[in-house]
Amino acid sequence: MSSTKSSRPTSTSSSLMQEVVNALPGGYPESIQPPTSNQQSLSQAVYSRRSEYTRPKNIKIKVGTWNAAAYKGAEKDIAWFVDGKGIAEGLTDLTVEDESESQDDAASQDRSSLDDREGVEDQEARYKKKKSTLPKNDPGLLPGGEDIGLYLLGLQEIVDVNSAAEALRPYTDPSVGQKWKSEMEAHLPRGYKFVAEQQLIGMLLLIYATPDVAADIKSVSTTSVGTGLMGYMGNKGAVTARIVLGETTRLVFVNAHLAAGTDKGAVERRNWDYGQVMSRTKFEPISDSMGLSQNIGEGIDDADFAFFVGDLNYRLEGIPGEDVRRLLMLHTRNEYDLSKKQGKKVDKEIARNQASIERRRENRTSTDSGVSQVSTVRSREDDDVQDEDIDAEEALDAVDDPASLHTTLSSLLPHDELHQQQKARKAFQGWQEGPITFLPTYKYDAGSVGVFDSSEKRRAPSWCDRILWRTRRDMLSYESTIAEEEESKRKDEEMKNNGMDEAAKDEEMLYDYDPDEDADESGSYDEYDDAPPGTVITKEGFADEISLEAYVAHQRVLSSDHKPLDAIFSFKYDAVVPELKSKIHQEVARELDRAENEGRPNVTVVVDRPHSNEEGISDDDPLKFEGVWFGEVRYAMHKHRSLTVANTGQVPATVYFIDRPVGPGQHPGTSPSWVSMKIDDGTGKLSSDLSKRTLEPGQAFNVELELRILDVSLARQFNEGIKSMEDILVLRVENGRDHFIPLRGTWLESSLGHSISKLIRIPEGGIRKLQRQRPDSSKSTASAGSAIDDETPVKWSAPRELFRLTEVIEELTIRVTAEWGMLHDPSTQPPPWERFAGWPFVPQSWTCKDDKERHDRLADIVEALDTDVSFDSVFPSDISHIEKLESLAEFFIKFLSAMDQGIVPKDIWTQLDAGLIKQEKSKLAQSAEEQRTWAQEILSSAPSHSISFILITSMLDRIISETITAITHNHPALLAKSPPPATFLVTIPQNLRKKNWAKDGKEAWRQGVGRALASTLYGAMIRGGEEEGQKDKEKAAGRERKIRFLELFLL
Incomplete structure (x- = not known):
């Protein structure tokens, strides 16, 4: 000790x-x-971070x-x-x-x-x-x-x-x-x-x-x-x-x-x-x-x-001591063996008290009701029934049993002076005590368990010894009650002094009172309004x-x-953990000292640090960056950071974000294009309104920064090093100094946005492996250009990413169409390929409608491609095969759309488009096979593009075959009519739908699926064809030729 x-x-x-x-x-x-206010600002800023x-x-x-x-x-x-x-x-x-x-x-x-x-x-x-x-x-x-x-x-x-x-x-x-x-x-x-x-x-x-x-x-x-x-x-x-x-x-x-x-x-x-x-x-x-x-x-x-x-x-008031002693010893005697000396002493005292009671009764003409009540409780000795003889089913609960200790104590407690004084508000106001389920603690014969004072004084038993407690909440509640009563008395006195007429008016107003309409809008806030029952808000504001x-x-x-x-x-x-508090105190004090300028607005900006276990975040950042550090950022990955802007000065401060200084190629405005800003004024609702706000001393608001790069052109600029993931925010304080808040992150290069000529140079392990091998990669915090250049040796005949995507989409299509009937009832839950032409590439057919969830999956797919890991390893374990397929299909379109020069580059499409126009004008009928041979000869001038084109069209052809086969197997009646119903073709824009359909229903459905896929993918695969100044009719004709060109390889 x-x-x-x-x-x-x-x-x-x-x-x-x-x-x-x-x-x-x-x-x-x-x-x-000034001195007190400055210290209070520091105290408030530290207190606001008390959870830390x-x-x-x-x-x-x-x-x-x-x-x-x-x-x-x-x-x-x-x-x-x-x-x-x-x-x-x-x-x-x-x-x-x-x-x-x-x-x-x-x-x-x-x-x-x-x-x-x-x-x-x-x-x-x-x-x-x-x-x-x-x-x-x-x-x-x-x-x-x-x-x-x-x-x-x-x-x-x-x-x-x-x-x-x-x-x-x-x-x-x-x-x-x-x-x-x-x-x-x-x-x-x-x-x-x-x-x-x-x-x-x-x-x-x-x-x-x-x-x-x-x-x-x-x-x-x-x-x-x-x-x-x-x-x-x-x-x-x-x-x-x-x-x-x-x-x-x-x-x-x-x-x-x-x-x-x-x-x-x-x-x-x-x-x-x-x-x-x-x-x-x-x-x-x-x-x-x-x-x-x-x-x-x-x-x-x-x-x-x-x-x-x-x-x-405090004693028992208004009840004779003999009655209380006898009554209580009828219970304590059960602790004794009555055949022994100690037990006999208890019985002797009971009899002694009983005799005293009888004498008192003889000397008075009326019986005190309170005494009668407690004196009529029978002892177990008076009853011929012993505990062991009582039928368990007939035994009463202690609350209901008139002979129980609980009943005895309940009859005595109303006589307790302490309770009486509390009720009268003369002492211990607002204090509380636990339930009294034990005998009075005073006065006993020393050396005895249950013999109350047997001396000549024979003091009455009482609960003299007590344990009470009071919380700050109890005290405030009591004080509030007293204040309300005093106010009520004051109003009553005013009514009396103003006479009956005025009193009647006040009474009328009282009954007409509507809390919603008449309540004082400036009523004071009660700190317990939001506190759950049982919670005590301490003087320091802790719960x-x-x-x-x-x-x-x-x-x-x-x-x-x-x-x-x-x-x-x-x-x-x-x-409080003193070490942590000291650290936070120093951080806040440093910011306050730096901003201290007596008589001028003083604002502190606190950057909330990200968790060290977050992906891409390291506590040992070599730059010891004190701004908003986003860590490693990749395509479609969501990042959230926040700032706290607090008025730590002595006067109101008007603040707002201004347009930051920008260089060539930078996006103008208050924030870079890759960061969105919203403000929480403390209401819990985020607002995009970045206009002026006036903060009173001690007030603060939070700035929520969201980062998710979905713009493919922006990703391409980061890949190439055209844009840097390094910028600033500028917070203007009127009549004060501006705050410059640096933003920084490390861009993880993606295969998204690269041309085929670069993609075929990416080795096994993905582009991320190539980026890590770059000599200056460890020093880069923003972006330093692509890891691929023309000197990187060619590794593949076509992009490996394209091989992987077409393979997994084809495999999942086969699996999903095969297992639908085993997992669902097609009669009540028809598959999406029966309802939407172009599944799984058209958004109307997608199972997942939540944008955030779909964006998270896109980020996972990009990561799988860029790190060369299996797609299954990045998907959540509970995701279904159809959701995997649809996410991959959505990404596939983005991947092709982002590809520099596309699958069919502009120069090659110019040759193909000219040939198609010539064929239309000559009106010479050529078979589909002849047209495909002609097109492949032109495509072969760019072998990697040609192979990529064949990979994609082969995959699409397989998807058409699998969906038509699945419809034939499950609902052959659907294929009996030509053309397919308009509800099936809803995924094809009205101006791109076919006018001439095959008479055979099955072939017409195949045409519908092929047309939907071609109209969905032509823009992602083919570059060129639309020139500035073209008329709408010419543009429409050009789109139709691109679709028909893809249909050559699908139908």
């Missing part, structure tokens, strides 16, 4: 500066004072209280608190929520070992002062030991406070408190840290924590308030501790001993003691880890979570949670006339 002094250096969250400027966390002072330097933690807090009544050796029983021992399970309704299965198993084992626990009679028989009175072999029924993160123990009367020597001692004797500390530390698990202590005569407060929780504790402050003799002596009052947990959460622990007595004025004196403790308790100012300190200290009301424990001395898991008395602790009491809380809080 290690200990540290409670006066050790401490700190808390930097947003505690709201105390410096009398504002809420992140707020700003009404009057502008805080981590959530979950712990259990055990809070205990015990009046030791100055009994010697009572400290020997400390295991009741640390290990959860000394609980009489028959005298309490104990429920503990364990969070793990292992805890459940351990608890089950503990309960099974209760049979080995020492009996009540043997325990009482060996009662000796200065010895532990806990039952032997007690496994403990509450979580303890290492399960608890924070222990708080409040003790009262560790010395005799009624002794004049102690009460008037000018100092507190620490020796007794040291005994309790030594016992506590001896029972705590190894490694627990001492956090704080405070003693005032007989009151002692001890706090211990696990090592990891202790590391989160800062700003420890302890103090005492005496309310005893003359209102200031320490025989009564409280000892209190304040800690800041995780630099985010204020916790306050109050251990109190309030005024005793049962006379008429005792309750008011207890209430006065409570008020004195609340008003006079002041802690030392909090200093945070950044060296900022509050001007004044805080009080209990400033806590986020406060625990008020101790011997509060913490607390819940009560157990609240129980330890009935089998015998060494005092009070029974100990403890509660277990589950607690979730956000803890």
Whole structure:
């Protein structure tokens, strides 16, 4: 067990500066004072990034209280608190929520070992002062030991406070408190840290924590308030501790001993003691880890979570003590063997109290209804029915059983003074307490489990010892209720003063009130409007949670006339990681210092760093780039980055993005063509409006940057090094300095956009392998030109990419048409090739309609081509074959469209087009085979282009054959009519549809498919043919010749 002094250096969250400027966390002072405002801007900027330097933690807090009544050796029983021992399970309704299965198993084992626990009679028989009175072999029924993160123990009367020597001692004797500390530390698990202590005569407060929780504790402050003799002596009052947990959460622990007595004025004196403790308790100012300190200290009301424990001395009011003692001992007698001495003593006390009750009845003419109620509860001795004789099916729940402990306690609690005072709002306003399911904790005969005061004073049992807690949410809710009531009273008084006529008008207005129409538009925002139930927004703006898991008395602790009491809380809080906070603080401070210019707008731009595990992002970027770093960028790949623009100055700032300076060939405007910008003003909705915005001090907005290059011509420019992936954004601050935000990325060259003459030079491994082998590739951050040049040796007769694409499309077409009938019911779900001519190349037929999803697949296909890996390896595992095929078909068209010079270059098409025109004019009929031979002779002048053309047309011919075969097999009736229906030909533009159809239905359907494919692909394959200045009719004739040219090889 290690200990540290409670006066050790401490700190808390930097947003505690709201105390410096009398504002809420992140707020700003009404009057502008440069030093304070500057610091507040820094605090707000750091606070806005709190998610980066805080981590959530979950712990259990055990809070205990015990009046030791100055009994010697009572400290020997400390295991009741640390290990959860000394609980009489028959005298309490104990429920503990364990969070793990292992805890459940351990608890089950503990309960099974209760049979080995020492009996009540043997325990009482060996009662000796200065010895532990806990039952032997007690496994403990509450979580303890290492399960608890924070222990708080409040003790009262560790010395005799009624002794004049102690009460008037000018100092507190620490020796007794040291005994309790030594016992506590001896029972705590190894490694627990001492956090704080405070003693005032007989009151002692001890706090211990696990090592990891202790590391989160800062700003420890302890103090005492005496309310005893003359209102200031320490025989009564409280000892209190304040800690800041995780630099985010204020916790306050109050251990109190309030005024005793049962006379008429005792309750008011207890209430006065409570008020004195609340008003006079002041802690030392909090200093945070950044060296900022509050001007004044805080009080209990400033806590986020406060625990008020101790011997509060509130009694049971309006009910005779004899009735209560007898009633409760009818329950405690069940813990005893009535044939033994201890059991007989209980019965003797019951009879003694019964006799007193009878005498009182004889001396009065009427019966008190409250006494009658509790006196008519029958004891088990009065009943002839024993527990074991009760039929299980007839047994009542404790709530309904008039003889149950639950019913007994429920009948007594309305007489509890504390509850009455809370209801009357005279004390403990806004505080809450767990359900009381245990016997009153006072007053017992020392050395007994269940014998209430048998001395001549025969004090009435009461719940003197209590554990209450209050969250900041509870306090604000109570204050809001009071304010609303006061406002209501004020309005009532105004109505009375204005007379009945005015009152009637106000009443009419009240009933005509419409919240939607009449509500004050400028109503204040409640920080709990958006907070889920059970969540507490701390003073620093963090969301913490607390819940009560157990609240129980330890009935089998015998060494005092009070029974100990403890509660277990589950607690979730956000803890600051100092190293991360320091780093973020330095980053923000550097930006603020750089932009600091008193009297002028001051804006800070924070670039959100991408995750290091994102593809293409490396923490060891050689350039240590501080702008917007997009990492490695490839075609169709989506990238998202964001900026935060915050007004960190002292005056409003008007900001907007201006056109950036551009060089030759650069796209003008506020951003480059490859980046789109949208702004989120905090509403959650993105806007493309980049016009002026005025930010108040502390306000901010986010700029969302999206990058996805789908423009093939842009990709080609990046490939060739014509364009560089390096640019800037310029944020203009009116009357301030401009902010230049660099943009940078590394373009990964793609096979997309290259000509056939370059594609045939790409070796196995793809163009990416070639780019990586380039000597200057490691130094490039933007683009340095293509990895392919005329000196690169030729590797293939036609582009390998084209071989791969045509092969996989052909294979998938065969597979999809073959398996459709096995996966679908063609009668209810006809395949797309029966509904759309030109499938799978026409967009109308595609299964996937989501643009983002299709673009992501395009990016994957490009990556597979460029890195020479299988297409299956890049597709998601759950994608169907038809979706793969349609994605590849979509990309195939883009690949051909992007190809420099195309499949049929302009010069070759000029020869072919001239020949086709000549044939039309000569009106000499040639067979299709003769025309194909003629065309191939011209194409052969460019062998790579000719082979590529044959690859594509062969693939298309196979697709036509497979789809027509599939239709013939599944729906032969469809092929009976010529021409095909208009719904099938909807994919062909109206001006490109055939006019003359084959009479044979099957051949006509083949013509329809061929025409659809040709009209879809002619523009992607053939270059040239349309000259500037051509008339529309000439252009239409030229398009028709291109389509008929492709049809030669398809039909």
